[in-house]
Amino acid sequence: MSIFNWFKKSKKRKAHPIPNQASELIQSMEMSGSLEQLIDSITRIFGGNDDFGVRRFHVFGHYQAVMFYYATMIDQAMINGSILKPFMYVPPHLEGKSIEFHRLQDVLLQDSIFHSDVRTEGRFPKLVEAILRGQTVVAIEGLNEAFVIGTRNIEQRAIDQPATEQVIRGPREGFIELLGTNIALLRYRLQTPDLRINTLELGRRTKSKVAICYMEGITDPDLLKEVKKRLSRIDIDAVLDSGYLEQFIEDNHLSPFPQVNYTERPDKVAANLLEGRVAILVDGSPLALIVPTVFNQFYQTVEDYTERFLLMSAIRMARLVALIFSLVFPSIYVAIISFNPELIPTEFAVAVAGGRAGVPFPAIIEVLVIEISMEVLREATIRLPQQVGGALSIVGVLVIGQAAVAAGFASPITVVIIALATIGSFATPAYNAALALRLLRFPLIFLAGIFGLYGVMIGLILILNHLLSLKSFGVPYLSPLVPGNFQGMKDLLVRGPLWWMNNRPSFLQPLDKTRLSDKTVEQLKQPPDNVMDPLKFKDRKE
Structure with missing residues (x-):
C-alpha cells in the first residue's frame, strides 16, 4: 500500500473520544x-x-x-x-x-x-x-x-504594582491570581450596589471559575447577553488563563489587531465598567479582559486622566506619533533609498551614500536582517533572567550594532532607523497592539522594496481598510473617529478636560448616558472666589 493511500485511508477514520472513567x-x-x-x-x-x-x-x-x-x-x-x-x-x-x-x-x-x-x-x-x-x-x-x-487557604503572592503596566500617578495595586481577591479589589474601587458579578465554570477538567463584571443601569443588556452567549459556547478541557477566552470571544480570529483589551489594574477595569463595558476575570489569571475594545484604547493610559489635560494631550500626541513612526519609518526608508533618492536633501544624501558605500546588500535586505536581529534580541532579552537580560540588551545594541557597522554589514543610518522604530514601538502602552504593529512592519518593508512609495501607500490603505472592517462585539474598531462622533473625539487624539466629557461614550450605548452633572459644569464656568486675596486682607487691616 502506498503512502498516499495509507494517508487517505487514515484520514477517513473517525476519531473516537477516549471516555473519562x-x-x-x-x-x-x-x-x-x-x-x-x-x-x-x-x-x-x-x-x-x-x-x-x-x-x-x-x-x-x-x-x-x-x-x-x-x-x-x-x-x-x-x-x-x-x-x-x-x-x-x-x-x-x-x-x-x-x-x-x-x-x-x-x-x-x-x-x-x-x-x-x-x-x-x-x-x-x-x-x-x-x-x-x-x-x-x-x-x-x-x-x-x-x-x-469553606476552608480553602492557598498561598498567594502579595498585591503589588502591576508588572506589565508601569504606574506614574495612580494606585500601586494590581490583580493577582486568586479570583476572590481580584473581585474584592474591584468592589473596593466601586462601592455601589450597581456592580454585578455573575460567575460560571469553564473547562471540563479544570472547572475554572469565570466572573463577568458589569454595572447595572449602565451596561447595555444586549452586550451583556452577547458576552454570556460567547462564553457559554466554549467547550474546552482546560482554561488556564484569560488569554484562552480572549481567542474564543473575539470577532475576527485572523486579524493581527487585538479586539479584546486586557489589564492588571483594578482602577482601569473600574473606569471601563463605568463607561458601560464588561470585564471578564478568570480564577488563576491576574489579567482581566475588557470588551468591547476600540483602537484608541491601546495608546491611552490611566495617567492621561489623573494629570492635567494640557500636559497629557501633548504626551498622548507624542505617543500616537511614535506608534505610527514605528510602523512606517523602516518601509519609507527602504522606498526612498531604493526608488526615490531624489527626495532626500543633497547634503543628507551624500552622507547616506557615504555610509552605505561599503554595504554589499540592497536596502531591503539590510533592513530586514537588522530588523529580524532586533526582534530576536528583544525576545531573548524578555526570556532571560532579569539580571542577565539587562546586560544582554546593552551588549546587543552597542557592541553588535557597532561591530556590524564596522564590518560593513550594515550602514550607520540603517541602524539608526531601526533603533528609532524600535523605540517608537516601546512607547505603545499596550503590548499586544505594539506586537501587531511590529508584525505589520515586515509586509510594508517588502512592499516598499518591490514598489517603492506606491507599495507603502498600498500597504497603509490595506491596513486602514482592515481596521475599518474590524468590529468588537459590533462596535466599529475605529470609533469614535469612524463613524464620527463629536463627543467621543474629545478623548481621541487629545485628552479634553474632564468637564468636556460629561457623557459616556455613545458607541457603547449606555443606559445612563450622563457622567458629569450639568450643575458641576455650570459651577466651573463661574469665576473662582479669591478668598485669600492679599488686597482683601489689606482692606480688613485698614
Missing part, C-alpha cells in the same frame, strides 16, 4: 446515607493522592461521621477549631438534652457550627467538585446530605 463514575454515584459506601466511592476517586485526608470521628459522641479534604488546600487551624470541635462537642445550651437524629442536621447548622461558609449538598458530583476546590466535606451516617464547609 472518573467523570462517568462520579456522575453515576448517588448519596444513599450509607457512610461506608460514601467512603468507598470517595476513596476510589481520590485514593491515589497522598495529600488527600479522610478523618473519622463521632458527632456529639454518638453518630459516626467522616471528613474529606485536601491537606494542601485547606487551613488546618480552621479544620481543628471551626469544624471538628463544633461537630464533636454539644453546644453549651444543649448540654444534658437529648438530640434526636431527625433534628441533628438543623442543630448542627443553627446551633453548633460557627462558620459563615457552610451548606448542605446531596449530589455526589457537587461533593467531589467541592473537595477539588479546597472545601471540606463532612458526612454523617444516615444523612442523605453532607456538609460542605
